Amino acid sequence: MKTESDLMRDADARAQTYRQSVETRNVYPNADEIAALDEFDVPLPEGPSDAQVMLKQLDEIGSPATSVSTGPHYLGYVIGGVLPAAAAADRMVAAWDQCASSHANSPVAAKLEAIAGRWVLDILDLPRSSAVGFGTSATACGLSCFAAARRELLARQGWDLDNEGLVGAPEIKVVVSDIAHITIFKALRILGFGKRHLLVAKTDARGRIDPKTLPLLDNKTILCLQAGEVNTGDFDPFVPLIEKAKSAGAWVHIDGAFGLWARATNSHRHLTEGIEGADSWTTDGHKWLNTPYDSAMAIVKDGDAFARVMNADAVYATAETHAQTNLTLEFSRRARGIPIWAVLKTLGRTGVCEMVERHCRQAKMLAKGIDGKNGIKVLSDVPLNQVLCTTTGKETPADFAARMNATGKLWFGQTVWRGKPAFRLSVSSWRTTDADIERAISVLIDNY
Numbered sequence: 182m183k184t185e186s187d188l189m190r191d192a193d194a195r196a197q198t199y200r201q202s203v204e205t206r207n208v209y210p211n212a213d214e215i216a217a218l219d220e221f222d223v224p225l226p227e228g229p230s231d232a233q234v235m236l237k238q239l240d241e242i243g244s245p246a247t248s249v250s251t252g253p254h255y256l257g258y259v260i261g262g263v264l265p266a267a268a269a270a271d272r273m274v275a276a277w278d279q280c281a282s283s284h285a286n287s288p289v290a291a292k293l294e295a296i297a298g299r300w301v302l303d304i305l306d307l308p309r310s311s312a313v314g315f316g317t318s319a320t321a322c323g324l325s326c327f328a329a330a331r332r333e334l335l336a337r338q339g340w341d342l343d344n345e346g347l348v349g350a351p352e353i354k355v356v357v358s359d360i361a362h363i364t365i366f367k368a369l370r371i372l373g374f375g376k377r378h379l380l381v382a383k384t385d386a387r388g389r390i391d392p393k394t395l396p397l398l399d400n401k402t403i404l405c406l407q408a409g410e411v412n413t414g415d416f417d418p419f420v421p422l423i424e425k426a427k428s429a430g431a432w433v434h435i436d437g438a439f440g441l442w443a444r445a446t447n448s449h450r451h452l453t454e455g456i457e458g459a460d461s462w463t464t465d466g467h468k469w470l471n472t473p474y475d476s477a478m479a480i481v482k483d484g485d486a487f488a489r490v491m492n493a494d495a496v497y498a499t500a501e502t503h504a505q506t507n508l509t510l511e512f513s514r515r516a517r518g519i520p521i522w523a524v525l526k527t528l529g530r531t532g533v534c535e536m537v538e539r540h541c542r543q544a545k546m547l548a549k550g551i552d553g554k555n556g557i558k559v560l561s562d563v564p565l566n567q568v569l570c571t572t573t574g575k576e577t578p579a580d581f582a583a584r585m586n587a588t589g590k591l592w593f594g595q596t597v598w599r600g601k602p603a604f605r606l607s608v609s610s611w612r613t614t615d616a617d618i619e620r621a622i623s624v625l626i627d628n629y
């Protein structure tokens with residue numbers, strides 16, 4: 182008879198086989214592998230069935246239809262892989278199945294996430310008294326930070342948002358870059374900041390807000406800046422922008438979904454100069470820190486202000502002021518801060534620095550290897566880990582990407598830069614070696 186242990190051993194073995202295959206697997210499934218997914222598509226089962234049979238199907242049909250974004254040849258978006266330490270810690274998190282909302286619910290999660298938060302502030306060199314909420318995504322964390330910003334700016338005007346809502350409230354303006362990430366616009370839209378009322382700041386050729394053209398700020402304004410633009414990887418000039426915002430009494434939020442990790446390096450830290458003067462920051466673990474999904478961080482300097490807007494104390498479940506249930510959108514949540522803790526514990530300051538610096542160096546290597554060859558033109562000087570390119574011949578960037586991706590040897594995405602089609606190669610997996618970059622170069626320039 183199969184026991185629970187047999188099932189878990191089988192799951193572990195299959196997961197391990199999958200992880201070992203990511204170096205050699207096609208990076209994206211072929212049409213047959215995708216078509217095979219239809220085998221899952223059956224009516225709701227009327228009753229119980231064997232879990233081992235389910236697992237076999239999950240692996241045998243599911244694994245071939247994965248996008249191998251955790252492998253070394255995936256160059257799409259900034260997705261990162263999963264470091265072994267993070268994957269191992271996540272196994273424990275799944276086994277523990279903690280509701281990581283508060284100390285009362287999970288002493289171990291509360292302790293480890295408090296430590297992870299402290300270490301994040303340390304490695305990113307942000308104000309040490311800030312509160313860190315471990316949310317699902319930079320989207321959710323950005324939304325949470327904007328909610329804190331608005332509530333706090335209104336409170337400074339004497340407005341009680343919690344009781345009065347927005348009807349009749351002083352207007353809070355938002356200044357945002359013309360190429361802010363789409364999820365910034367989504368978060369603002371959900372919060373009721375209508376698109377027509379946003380004050381859009383113009384950006385220069387590299388995608389950075391030009392301080393000279395910054396709309397006028399005041400103490401009822403949220404200024405949203407960017408650390409790591411998705412196409413170029415560039416950073417807004419924080420020192421002059423934050424200086425202007427602070428003298429006006431505005432709230433500054435930084436979207437650093439991936440780029441904030443540049444701050445943990447020696448080579449690229451200068452790009453983040455001045456960022457510590459902001460009021461809130463968002464970043465992801467599941468991108469450049471190479472933790473599993475879904476792990477993101479909302480960091481707010483005034484932790485009490487953050488906890489006031491996110492508070493979810495119930496009569497049957499009150500928690501400490503800065504318990505995670507009072508810092509994230511979720512009332513119940515997995516202990517997603519633990520894989521972050523595991524990465525920081527095992528890589529330490531120098532390990533994170535080495536990984537991020539390596540990816541930046543590899544992105545330069547990639548750009549140098551392909552620029553001007555096989556009809557490829559690199560469009561930026563690669564300030565971080567993103568290589569923005571276009572095609573110069575008859576083939577469109579979309580067709581080029583489709584042809585290259587069909588080789589199964591790599592995968593990357595298309596984009597639009599300054600109104601023109603382009604494509605983008607991102608280096609962000611801990612697995613990617615220099616030899617993998619050389620292989621990617623030969624695929625791209627030799628059509629192999």
Ligand SMILES: Cc1ncc(COP(=O)(O)O)c(C=O)c1O
Binds near residue numbers: 439
């Ligand atoms: C700059 C930037 N901001 C925000 C986001 C949204 O992050 P998430 O996917 O974690 O919601 C992304 C994701 O790609 C991003 O690159």
